[in-house]
Structure formats: structure tokens, C-alpha cells
Amino acid sequence: MTPMDMLLTRASTDHLAEPAPSDAQLSEILAAAMRAPDHGKLRPWRYVVIRDEARPVLAERIVASMKRMDAEAPEFKIEKRRKRFSTMPLILALGMHLRPDHKIPLWEQEMAVAAAAMNVLNALHATGFGGVWVSGDVVDDPVLAAELGLPAPHRLAGFLFIGTPEGEQHAPKRPDPAEFTASWTGKPVQFAADRT
Ligand SMILES: Cc1cc2nc3c(=O)[nH]c(=O)nc-3n(C[C@H](O)[C@H](O)[C@H](O)COP(=O)(O)O)c2cc1C
Known part of the structure; x- marks a missing residue:
């Protein structure tokens, strides 16, 4: 697979089986995250690794968080997440160590975290693994974040589910990049994607 093939074939999946990356493999995958663009070299990304018996423990914390965030969270949703x-x-x-008072604006700090997460997803794919980035209300729960070791000024940006893709992986149709691209020659551009 060429590097371009790799980029053009990545897709998120939650159809994931064992094995997960070993500690050594994960370390290499996370080295790719350290290549993300990062204004001010703030290194705002944080990664909390949850394996083995820690997973059901986290699942119960997630359930408690869901109930904190929405006292009427439906049982089927709770069971699915558990x-x-x-x-x-x-x-x-995925944690973010944010510095609200820094001269680098918060949105740039958050983008660096997202760029690093994208590198993780690509590195997973490049090494034969797969994953998906998920969020939900619980990422706004400071109690859950603190339980993970991400108290303010950290916050949660979500979770990556990681493993080996299993079963038939569907290749989602991707949009034509031309719809999102326009050449500027002095007048404001218009994008095909914005036409109604
Ligand atoms: C910040 C963030 C949060 C996301 N949260 C969820 C989520 O909670 N549930 C979900 O199904 N997809 C979520 N997604 C989307 C998936 O990660 C994924 O991008 C989507 O399934 C499309 O797959 P693709 O990456 O192959 O295009 C999230 C994506 C981002 C960037």
C-alpha cells in the first residue's frame, strides 16, 4: 500500500476484534500523533489507555456519567454504551490540556488535538488496526474527566475505540473534493457544497 493508498482507504469502524495494538505498537502509533501541527508547541493532547479489566470499570463510570448528564437517559442507550x-x-x-489564557487561542489548541487524533486514526490503519472516534454528552462531564485523570484545565475530546477490523468492512462513499474547493482570483469564492 502506498502512503496515498493508505490515506485514501482509511475508514472508521466499530467492528473491532482482538488483537488491539500492543504497548509497543501503541507507542509507535502515538508517535505519529506527536507529528501533528501545534501552534506554540503547547502539546495539548493527552491519551489515557484503557485495556483489559479496566474496561468494565470505565463502562460503569460512563453509565454513571450518562445518568448525571441526563437523568432520563433511555435504558437501551445505557446498555449499548455499557x-x-x-x-x-x-x-x-482523548484528553486536551487547554490553556484558556494563553496567547494561542483555544480553538487552535483544540484543532491541534484533533489533528493528532487524525494521525492516530491513520497510523492505526497503516499498521493493520482500525478505530473510531466517539463522543456523546459524557465528554462534557467534568466528573468523568477527573476520574480519568483529566481535571480542569483538561477536558475530554472523546474516545477512540481501537482493535483489529473484523468482518466485511464497508467503504463509505466519499464526496468529491471539488465540491469543497474553489480557486480565489480576487473575488469571494463560492463552493458547490454550499449550493442548495
Ligand atoms: C469529535 C468527534 C466526535 C464523534 N463522535 C461520534 C459519536 O459519538 N458517535 C458516532 O457514531 N460517530 C462519532 N463521530 C464520527 C465518527 O468518528 C466517524 O468519523 C464517522 O463514523 C464517519 O466515519 P469516517 O471517519 O470513516 O468518515 C465523531 C467524530 C468526531 C470528529
């Missing part, structure tokens, strides 16, 4: 967080081969909590 199962996913208990059984995904590896979970990486």
Missing part, C-alpha cells in the same frame, strides 16, 4: 465500553479491544480516552 457493552461497547466493556468489550472494545482497547479504548483511548
Whole structure:
């Protein structure tokens, strides 16, 4: 697979089986995250690795968080999350160490975290693994964040479910990049994607 093939074939999946990346493999994958663009070299990304028996423990914390965030969270949703967080081969909590008073604006700090997460997803794919980035209300719960070791000024940016893709992986149709691209020659551009 050429590097371009690799980029053009990545797709998120939650159809994930064992094995998950070993510690050594994960370390290499996270080295790719350290290549993300990062204004001011703030290194705002944080990764909490959840494996093995820690998964059901996290699942219960997620359930408690869901109930904190929405006292009427439906039971089927709670059970689905409990199962996913208990059984995904590896979970990486994506943390952000944010500096609201820094001259680098918060949105740039958050983008650096997202760029690093994208590198993680690509590195997973490049090494034969797969994953998906998930969020939900719980990422806004400071109690859950603190339980993970991400108290303010940290916050949660979501979770990566990680493992080996299993079963037939569908290749989602991707949009034509031309719809999102326009050449500027002095007048404001218009994008095909914005036409109604
Ligand atoms: C910040 C962030 C949070 C996301 N949260 C969820 C989520 O909670 N549930 C979900 O199904 N997809 C979520 N997604 C989308 C998936 O990660 C994924 O991008 C989507 O399934 C499309 O797959 P693709 O990456 O192959 O295009 C999230 C994406 C981002 C960037």
C-alpha cells in the first residue's frame, strides 16, 4: 500500500476484534500523533489507555456519567454504551490540556488535538488496526474527566475505540473534493457544497 493508498482507504469502524495494538505498537502509533501541527508547541493532547479489566470499570463510570448528564437517559442507550465500553479491544480516552489564557487561542489548541487524533486514526490503519472516534454528552462531564485523570484545565475530546477490523468492512462513499474547493482570483469564492 502506498502512503496515498493508505490515506485514501482509511475508514472508521466499530467492528473491532482482538488483537488491539500492543504497548509497543501503541507507542509507535502515538508517535505519529506527536507529528501533528501545534501552534506554540503547547502539546495539548493527552491519551489515557484503557485495556483489559479496566474496561468494565470505565463502562460503569460512563453509565454513571450518562445518568448525571441526563437523568432520563433511555435504558437501551445505557446498555449499548455499557457493552461497547466493556468489550472494545482497547479504548483511548482523548484528553486536551487547554490553556484558556494563553496567547494561542483555544480553538487552535483544540484543532491541534484533533489533528493528532487524525494521525492516530491513520497510523492505526497503516499498521493493520482500525478505530473510531466517539463522543456523546459524557465528554462534557467534568466528573468523568477527573476520574480519568483529566481535571480542569483538561477536558475530554472523546474516545477512540481501537482493535483489529473484523468482518466485511464497508467503504463509505466519499464526496468529491471539488465540491469543497474553489480557486480565489480576487473575488469571494463560492463552493458547490454550499449550493442548495
Ligand atoms: C469529535 C468527534 C466526535 C464523534 N463522535 C461520534 C459519536 O459519538 N458517535 C458516532 O457514531 N460517530 C462519532 N463521530 C464520527 C465518527 O468518528 C466517524 O468519523 C464517522 O463514523 C464517519 O466515519 P469516517 O471517519 O470513516 O468518515 C465523531 C467524530 C468526531 C470528529
